[in-house]
Amino acid sequence: MSASPDFATAVRPSAGDGAGREPLLSVRGLRVSVADGTEVVHGVDLGVPRGSAAGLVGESGSGKTLTCRAVLGLLPAGVQVTGGQIAFDGAELTALPDAERARLRGTGIAAVFQDPASYLNPSITVGEQLAEVLRVKVGLGRRAARERAVELLHAMGLRRPEHVYTQYPFELSGGMLQRVLLAMAISADPELLIADEATTALDVTVQAEVLELLSELRRDRGLTLIVVSHDLAVVAQTCDTVHVFRDGAVVESGPTRRVLRAPRHPYTRQLIDAHERFGIDRVREQRRSPR
Amino acid sequence: MKAITDALRTRAGAVAAIVLAAVLVLAVTGPFLAPYDALKNSADILQPPSAQHWFGTDYLGRDVLSRVLAGAPASVFTAFEAVAIGLVIGVVPGITSVYLGRAYEWITLRIMDGLIALPFLIFAIAVAALLGNAVHQAMVAVGILLAPSFYRITRAAALSHAGAQYVTAAQLFGASTWRVLRTHVWPKIVPTLVVTTANATASALLIVSSLTFLGIGVVPPEPTWGGIVAGDLGYLAQRPYGPVFPSLFIMATVGALNLLADAIRDAGGDRGRARTLMRGARRVRLT
Amino acid sequence: MTALLDVRGLRVSLGRGRARTEILHGADLTVAPGEIVGLIGETGSGKTTLARAVLGLVPPSAGTVAIDGREVSGLRGRELRAFRRGGAVQYVFQDPLRSLDPDRTVADTLVEGLAVRGGRGRAELRAAAEEAARHVSLPPDLLPRYPGELSGGQRQRVAIGRAIAVDPRLLICDEPVSALDASTRITILELLLRLRETRGLGVLLITHDLGSLGGVADRVVVLYHGQVVETGTTEEILLAPRHPYTRLLVTSVPSITDDQPPDPAARRALREQVRALADLPRTSGA
Numbered sequence: 001m002s003a004s005p006d007f008a009t010a011v012r013p014s015a016g017d018g019a020g021r022e023p024l025l026s027v028r029g030l031r032v033s034v035a036d037g038t039e040v041v042h043g044v045d046l047g048v049p050r051g052s053a054a055g056l057v058g059e060s061g062s063g064k065t066l067t068c069r070a071v072l073g074l075l076p077a078g079v080q081v082t083g084g085q086i087a088f089d090g091a092e093l094t095a096l097p098d099a100e101r102a103r104l105r106g107t108g109i110a111a112v113f114q115d116p117a118s119y120l121n122p123s124i125t126v127g128e129q130l131a132e133v134l135r136v137k138v139g140l141g142r143r144a145a146r147e148r149a150v151e152l153l154h155a156m157g158l159r160r161p162e163h164v165y166t167q168y169p170f171e172l173s174g175g176m177l178q179r180v181l182l183a184m185a186i187s188a189d190p191e192l193l194i195a196d197e198a199t200t201a202l203d204v205t206v207q208a209e210v211l212e213l214l215s216e217l218r219r220d221r222g223l224t225l226i227v228v229s230h231d232l233a234v235v236a237q238t239c240d241t242v243h244v245f246r247d248g249a250v251v252e253s254g255p256t257r258r259v260l261r262a263p264r265h266p267y268t269r270q271l272i273d274a275h276e277r278f279g280i281d282r283v284r285e286q287r288r289s290p291r
Numbered sequence: 292m293k294a295i296t297d298a299l300r301t302r303a304g305a306v307a308a309i310v311l312a313a314v315l316v317l318a319v320t321g322p323f324l325a326p327y328d329a330l331k332n333s334a335d336i337l338q339p340p341s342a343q344h345w346f347g348t349d350y351l352g353r354d355v356l357s358r359v360l361a362g363a364p365a366s367v368f369t370a371f372e373a374v375a376i377g378l379v380i381g382v383v384p385g386i387t388s389v390y391l392g393r394a395y396e397w398i399t400l401r402i403m404d405g406l407i408a409l410p411f412l413i414f415a416i417a418v419a420a421l422l423g424n425a426v427h428q429a430m431v432a433v434g435i436l437l438a439p440s441f442y443r444i445t446r447a448a449a450l451s452h453a454g455a456q457y458v459t460a461a462q463l464f465g466a467s468t469w470r471v472l473r474t475h476v477w478p479k480i481v482p483t484l485v486v487t488t489a490n491a492t493a494s495a496l497l498i499v500s501s502l503t504f505l506g507i508g509v510v511p512p513e514p515t516w517g518g519i520v521a522g523d524l525g526y527l528a529q530r531p532y533g534p535v536f537p538s539l540f541i542m543a544t545v546g547a548l549n550l551l552a553d554a555i556r557d558a559g560g561d562r563g564r565a566r567t568l569m570r571g572a573r574r575v576r577l578t
Numbered sequence: 579m580t581a582l583l584d585v586r587g588l589r590v591s592l593g594r595g596r597a598r599t600e601i602l603h604g605a606d607l608t609v610a611p612g613e614i615v616g617l618i619g620e621t622g623s624g625k626t627t628l629a630r631a632v633l634g635l636v637p638p639s640a641g642t643v644a645i646d647g648r649e650v651s652g653l654r655g656r657e658l659r660a661f662r663r664g665g666a667v668q669y670v671f672q673d674p675l676r677s678l679d680p681d682r683t684v685a686d687t688l689v690e691g692l693a694v695r696g697g698r699g700r701a702e703l704r705a706a707a708e709e710a711a712r713h714v715s716l717p718p719d720l721l722p723r724y725p726g727e728l729s730g731g732q733r734q735r736v737a738i739g740r741a742i743a744v745d746p747r748l749l750i751c752d753e754p755v756s757a758l759d760a761s762t763r764i765t766i767l768e769l770l771l772r773l774r775e776t777r778g779l780g781v782l783l784i785t786h787d788l789g790s791l792g793g794v795a796d797r798v799v800v801l802y803h804g805q806v807v808e809t810g811t812t813e814e815i816l817l818a819p820r821h822p823y824t825r826l827l828v829t830s831v832p833s834i835t836d837d838q839p840p841d842p843a844a845r846r847a848l849r850e851q852v853r854a855l856a857d858l859p860r861t862s863g864a
Binding site: 059208211231233271275283 | 763828829
């Protein structure tokens, strides 16, 4: 089931920000099925121009995470791509052998997820784990990897990076761990970074810091971003384009401003309503509109 | 309870249940089915199996089939007795240790640790020496030694549910500890407990057999399965297949018990999924 | 007017021996009948501890908790159980799946509070379960089901239904919607608003997400490192926050209408200020 023709083409040049050039990632008609043959992603189209930030919004089970996993080549056991194309930087990914996909992860496409602690070994210091990524993926020597790791930790806004290097995961807060994971993700200079609910488990103030960091990375390193969130506001604040997922299909996509101001699909309308009625925006709106 | 009925629907569970039912019937009716007097000697010693003596005769010319049948109650029910004793002195402190304060918890834990450390045979012999060499005394000893595993398993299950949010919710309604135990904790413990009981009965049967083999608890000439094996072992040269008959009964019972335990564990293990599938038909239950 | 909930100078310490640390350093809080008060704070700010102390799940080391004018923080054992059976204060947990017993039906769960009180027959409880389900808009055919078969929103309805079945005056909700999807959130928040209208229920809404309080809370209490740093109407807090931490919170909430994202430099300065506050020794002499 493809979305209605109106919204089917996700690739729309968005205003400014150097976006709108040839797409770095282009997903066409992606279909994903689980082991018993049930299709859970029904022909998703997604175009992400180089240097832009795309936001994927939807509830759990809407297919946004599976789409990202398919792009990463990291679908759970039994789940597989049953149709469509995924082109990254001009190369078709679905046909690549597993070894090639694995090489691409980190150097081409990287990702951070919701629960950073579960991606780290609890009994090895975070610095050593970061240095190991640098040695394996970038091929740095022991000493160079250590120096680069400290630099990266510093670049992620962690204070006293030399000290953080020697700390174990349990000694760091969720926000700090997510910064460590981000350091790992960008250590091999990928072009595309997928942040899948990366700030969901964090406190609001920490979430704001991590979102700022993501925007900085995009600006300073020319990273292309895909931000996946159930929270429309998180996506609205960081992304040029929004793609609204529901029941395994993209129901609406377009430039963030257009989608927020003139939503075309009732579901998008509902998401915006939730914010306008129960969010901080309600109070802010009241201030703006004369009583 | 759900896990148990589910388990009986599997092939392994059904086979185990049938074998166990047969063993139980045998344990009740065995002595009456025995074709000969199990204690009566005859001149036809160490006979091979024949139409008169299906399992042959032993070194005193007694009919082995009759001895196996007559020995069934002593073998099976004594195992139950031991398990029942272990169940009571394991489960009660196991659950209460979670609720009755730290001092009580510490003491029960140390006692159970102590029991685990006891060498089983020596303890059984000591109890037999102390309380007299009879079957019930021996079973008390076995029961005490089975208690720690019941204690540990109930305690672990109770502990993991004692802090559950729905327990807190019940407490906030003013529910007593007893009510919380009854409505929320106990149903979570039962499936694990059934599995442990089946396993423990299997080991109790083996223990009873070993004890009777050694002459502790039941003294010859009273027949038990373990005792029959012991008697036959002396005449392997004449009747090499002798111990096979009583051993078959021990193995079948123990095997069926373990099979049943596994089936229940499998049925109860993947709780959520198995349950939602089977639940459609259940009726509304209030309180 | 007497407050429904009146918490004064509440101090709570958790842990044993040397690991004992004070989590709440003297918190004040009131909730009037029919009022929805948002209690906001980050992870570790002590907001859940405050709720647990109000419920009598952890003993306070100082301060008072009065419900309907009655001091309840000293209640123990039989007295506490009797007070709880009255059902004046109820609690709704964050994760509805874990707060519902997987082995008990929706009907059993909804009337658990009434069953604990005793004195009701099977038929009466059955009727009460149907009524509770109606109050939280649960279809009656869900009554014989088990929590594992329900959706997230339905589970949270069951949890709220269980709480209001005993006709409480005050409902304490700990992050009642943060485990739910956007569309479900609306229906749960609407439910709370309706219950406040129809029953004059006072609600203490605990959350880490200031952004979710906009159309719900009348007043907001901001908790930071175990201290109430600011209290005010929702509008005051969101539009004219005074305390640096509140200011940081407000600027951190992502918004869908802000065309200009908040200035990162200003936020960074605010962050430094708040961090400095956190490192200060307690002013109240703990």
